[in-house]
Amino acid sequence: MAHKHIQCTVNGQKLSLEVAVGESLLDMLRNRLHLTGTKKGCGVGECGACTVLLDGEAIDSCLFLAVWADGKDIRTIEGESKEGKLSKVQEAFVEEGAVQCGFCTPGFVMSVTALVEKGCQCEREGLKKELSGHMCRCTGYHNIVNAAEKAIGEP
Amino acid sequence: MFDIARYDEARSVEEAVALLAANPKARLIAGGTDVLIHIREGKQPEAELVGIRHIPELARIEREADGTLSIGAAATFSRIVADPLISRHVPVLADAVETVGGPQIRRVATIGGNVCNGATSADSASTLFALDAVLQIQGPGGVRLTPIRDFYAGPGRVHLGQAEVLTAIRLAPESYEGYGGHYIKYAMRKAMDIATLGCSVNCKVTGGDRLADVRLAFGVAAPTPVRCLQAEEAVKGKVFSPDVVEAFGHAAAAEINPRTSWRASREFRLHLAKELSKEALVKAYAKAGGIIHGA
Numbered sequence: 359m360a361h362k363h364i365q366c367t368v369n370g371q372k373l374s375l376e377v378a379v380g381e382s383l384l385d386m387l388r389n390r391l392h393l394t395g396t397k398k399g400c401g402v403g404e405c406g407a408c409t410v411l412l413d414g415e416a417i418d419s420c421l422f423l424a425v426w427a428d429g430k431d432i433r434t435i436e437g438e439s440k441e442g443k444l445s446k447v448q449e450a451f452v453e454e455g456a457v458q459c460g461f462c463t464p465g466f467v468m469s470v471t472a473l474v475e476k477g478c479q480c481e482r483e484g485l486k487k488e489l490s491g492h493m494c495r496c497t498g499y500h501n502i503v504n505a506a507e508k509a510i511g512e513p
Numbered sequence: 514m515f516d517i518a519r520y521d522e523a524r525s526v527e528e529a530v531a532l533l534a535a536n537p538k539a540r541l542i543a544g545g546t547d548v549l550i551h552i553r554e555g556k557q558p559e560a561e562l563v564g565i566r567h568i569p570e571l572a573r574i575e576r577e578a579d580g581t582l583s584i585g586a587a588a589t590f591s592r593i594v595a596d597p598l599i600s601r602h603v604p605v606l607a608d609a610v611e612t613v614g615g616p617q618i619r620r621v622a623t624i625g626g627n628v629c630n631g632a633t634s635a636d637s638a639s640t641l642f643a644l645d646a647v648l649q650i651q652g653p654g655g656v657r658l659t660p661i662r663d664f665y666a667g668p669g670r671v672h673l674g675q676a677e678v679l680t681a682i683r684l685a686p687e688s689y690e691g692y693g694g695h696y697i698k699y700a701m702r703k704a705m706d707i708a709t710l711g712c713s714v715n716c717k718v719t720g721g722d723r724l725a726d727v728r729l730a731f732g733v734a735a736p737t738p739v740r741c742l743q744a745e746e747a748v749k750g751k752v753f754s755p756d757v758v759e760a761f762g763h764a765a766a767a768e769i770n771p772r773t774s775w776r777a778s779r780e781f782r783l784h785l786a787k788e789l790s791k792e793a794l795v796k797a798y799a800k801a802g803g804i805i806h807g808a
């Protein structure tokens with residue numbers, strides 16, 4: 359399989375990498391950079407467990423080729439807590455008990471982080487729509503939406 | 514790992530056409546949200562791809578001097594939803610594409626990909642049919658224009674040559690100015706689902722309550738998206754009334770030939786076609802400024 363050279367920033371760190379042309383951004387993060395916080399769920403863009411930020415926008419990394427990350431800024435869950443201190447969004451998830459098994463949590467946290475940073479003023483129904491690309495198989499949606507509400511309500 | 518043997522990134526439409534022409538095995542990829550799933554399912558072994566996602570002109574949305582709206586084929590759904598020209602002139606298109614998948618998918622998936630897939634369920638397609646969209650296609654021989662109604666060849670098949678690239682979707686001013694449109698996606702869930710039936714109506718009102726023009730299109734009512742010309746003719750020129758709305762629904766259901774699939778039976782789709790076309794007409798009429806007597 360052919361390879362291409364890319365340069366990108368992952369969690370603030372500039373990287374220069376050789377990636378296979380068939381490699382997904384998700385596989386690049388997990389297998390090459392060992393950033394396993396981003397989860398591999400359905401692999402077809404339905405569950406949202408692989409959500410990362412690409413230039414500040416939440417996308418499914420399972421349906422995104424690593425070669426397309428060239429020149430981009432990527433953020434994963436590993437970059438969200440700074441010096442052992444959780445981000446405001448992560449704190450909100452803890453406080454609202456929005457975590458059960460935790461598999462969906464990194465994706466949800468990244469989507470909510472993008473909403474907070476974009477200054478989202480969504481009401482509850484709007485938030486549900488913004489988070490509709492995520493699945494939580496522990497059925498913890500209520501607390502997750504509470505956490506999102508808390509995070510966007512506390513600038 | 515996706516089974517991709519070769520990937521070339523085109524920097525211009527001309528380069529994309531040249532790369533496709535030079536390699537008969539090469540296929541286009543834009544947002545990739547459908548193409549990568551196909552590859553994952555093994556439907557395109559040792560795929561050789563030409564990427565067009567980073568060509569600036571393909572993402573442009575602009576209104577030309579004569580009022581024609583030109584939507585770049587690689588414009589993402591979220592870009593279309595946020596675009597001020599779209600919200601102002603064809604809000605129905607923003608409403609339609611906002612029903613695609615979920616937010617993460619809409620930030621990557623493109624309207625051109627949605628159309629070129631040839632899926633009858635494509636949420637943008639029925640609205641583009643109701644808007645009389647024209648497709649701008651570039652190939653080795655130059656640029657050609659084709660009405661979207663002539664583009665679909667069958668399930669998953671479109672009239673796009675091996676070395677051709679859909680570059681823009683064009684909406685002429687006479688097809689949208691003064692019109693009100695409404696799209697209804699009927700699906701089992703409000704997000705992350707494929708339409709059981711999609712219904713789009715575009716209408717123009719004169720004299721406060723007369724249906725000067727009506728265009729109706731369905732997705733998943735046939736192997737390709739379809740227009741319902743007989744239903745349109747049945748109500749064109751008539752004064753809006755409950756009887757006219759009823760006649761529209763009947764004519765729409767009589768004109769289509771949906772199939773039974775695991776998602777829904779033929780009978781249920783016929784029922785949906787009748788009810789959704791009525792509801793979409795009422796809403797499109799109101800958006801076009803039509804007066805509801807007795808309201």
